[in-house]
Amino acid sequence: MGEVFDMNVLLLGSGGREHALAWKLAASPLLTKLYAAPGNPGIAEQAELVALDTANHAAVAAFCRDMKIDLVVVGPEAPLVAGIGDDLRAAGIRVFGPSKAAARLEGSKGFTKDLCARFGIPTAAYGRFDNLADARAYVEKVGAPIVVKADGLAAGKGVAVAMTLPEALDALNACFDGSFGSAGAEVVVEEFMTGEEASFFCLCDGTTALPFGTAQDHKRVGDGDVGPNTGGMGAYSPAPVMTAGMTDRTMREIVEPTMRGMAELGSPFAGVLFAGLMITDQGPRLIEYNTRFGDPECQVLMMRLKDDLLVLLNAAADGQLGHMSVRWTDEVALTVVMAATGYPGTPEKGSVIRGIDAARAEGAEVFHAGTAVNAGALVANGGRVLNVSATGRTVGEARKRAYAAVDRIDWPQGFCRRDIGWRAVEREKGG
Ligand code: AMP
Ligand code: GLY
Numbered sequence: 001m002g003e004v005f006d007m008n009v010l011l012l013g014s015g016g017r018e019h020a021l022a023w024k025l026a027a028s029p030l031l032t033k034l035y036a037a038p039g040n041p042g043i044a045e046q047a048e049l050v051a052l053d054t055a056n057h058a059a060v061a062a063f064c065r066d067m068k069i070d071l072v073v074v075g076p077e078a079p080l081v082a083g084i085g086d087d088l089r090a091a092g093i094r095v096f097g098p099s100k101a102a103a104r105l106e107g108s109k110g111f112t113k114d115l116c117a118r119f120g121i122p123t124a125a126y127g128r129f130d131n132l133a134d135a136r137a138y139v140e141k142v143g144a145p146i147v148v149k150a151d152g153l154a155a156g157k158g159v160a161v162a163m164t165l166p167e168a169l170d171a172l173n174a175c176f177d178g179s180f181g182s183a184g185a186e187v188v189v190e191e192f193m194t195g196e197e198a199s200f201f202c203l204c205d206g207t208t209a210l211p212f213g214t215a216q217d218h219k220r221v222g223d224g225d226v227g228p229n230t231g232g233m234g235a236y237s238p239a240p241v242m243t244a245g246m247t248d249r250t251m252r253e254i255v256e257p258t259m260r261g262m263a264e265l266g267s268p269f270a271g272v273l274f275a276g277l278m279i280t281d282q283g284p285r286l287i288e289y290n291t292r293f294g295d296p297e298c299q300v301l302m303m304r305l306k307d308d309l310l311v312l313l314n315a316a317a318d319g320q321l322g323h324m325s326v327r328w329t330d331e332v333a334l335t336v337v338m339a340a341t342g343y344p345g346t347p348e349k350g351s352v353i354r355g356i357d358a359a360r361a362e363g364a365e366v367f368h369a370g371t372a373v374n375a376g377a378l379v380a381n382g383g384r385v386l387n388v389s390a391t392g393r394t395v396g397e398a399r400k401r402a403y404a405a406v407d408r409i410d411w412p413q414g415f416c417r418r419d420i421g422w423r424a425v426e427r428e429k430g431g
Helices: 015-024 057-064 075-081 084-090 108-118 131-141 165-175 246-265 298-303 308-317 356-361 395-406 422-429
Strands: 007-013 029-038 070-073 128-131 147-148 159-162 186-189 196-205 209-216 220-222 226-229 234-237 270-278 283-289 332-340 365-368 371-372 377-379 384-392
Touching: 007 015, 007 308, 015 029, 015 128, 015 246, 015 298, 015 308, 015 365, 015 384, 057 084, 057 234, 070 196, 070 308, 075 084, 108 128, 108 186, 108 246, 108 283, 128 131, 131 147, 131 165, 131 186, 147 165, 147 220, 159 165, 165 186, 165 220, 196 298, 196 308, 209 246, 209 298, 234 298, 234 395, 246 270, 270 308, 298 332, 298 365, 298 384, 332 395, 356 365, 356 395, 384 395
Parallel strands: 007 029, 007 070
Antiparallel strands: 128 186, 147 159, 147 186, 196 209, 196 270, 209 234, 220 226, 234 332, 270 283, 332 384, 365 384, 371 377
């Protein structure tokens, strides 16, 4: 299909990532109507919400036919790994997002490690195991520190960075005793890498990969990077460690061989390729791939994107990215995640949130993640609840603006980290 105007778009998902995508899609002059399933109260500012079960691909396809949807944008990984891209395309519907076979880059860590080995992509040395005895022998041979990963999707919980042998053995036991369901039936054990982490994004159309920004995430729940892992408590973009030279190396050594490899395996990659990188003394090494935008990394990318997102996603869906370029503001964007008490364990639901408008009046964007409306009031309805996002000339300035807006949110049952961007702010202070 050539260029499309007057587009009806269906966005799948319900988090802060999808609210940021909806906000940016709604700014496109090409957009006629945006639908979101299931969406959230923030997304409802830009889209009509539809109560579709995204696990029911036939129902999604039927909706698309009835509403003359021109493009489906898939936010989260689960529907991609379940093959929604294939099922919609088979029904003649255009999709931004990879096929099931291409989504193995996220859906199977072992698949990605084997791809890296076959195509010479720098990553941690590894072993793949489907039984405890062999995995145990490998761990005992290599020793700690070592990293144990459930092969499949485990909602961010399947990775154990074990600093001691007993921790590594506990992690193996957890995988093989079914703690992660079928995701843990196979395990990847890998070398512990040291360096600074960065998130690197590309838009891909099967052949071309177009660099699409960098970010740094904060995975631990507490200030100073302590406490349990979360989906991400805040992010900023760009990642200072991703200089132009590092980006070039990442494209040449990691992304481009991945694109060629996937094409050679008969599963060309189209959609967002999100490379989790370790920037080591020897250069960039792949930690893992995700096949969708990061959450909350997407929020800071959307804050900085100057170009029309819908034009870019169309080009990716049509194999036309070779003709495209991407422009960003010179500013830094930073987002602070506000979470409900209890997160990342069991979050308290139902507490009332006020002050979103006051926070926006500070010049910030407030993206909704886990919110709901109850009896006319906005309430918490998940772990990560709001993403308060601001821009500035420096990370320090963006951070000041974001926290000024956070302080206008009246939600006693919520909490956030107060140190998002600390590493970059220290760098800025250091000169
Ligand atoms: P993941 O859930 O795969 O994003 O992994 C969670 C975190 O574990 C990553 O962000 C890294 O901090 C860490 N990690 C994963 N693999 C390795 C590795 N091979 N070496 C060091 N740290 C790792
Ligand atoms: N923030 C990390 C992720 O989306 O996987």
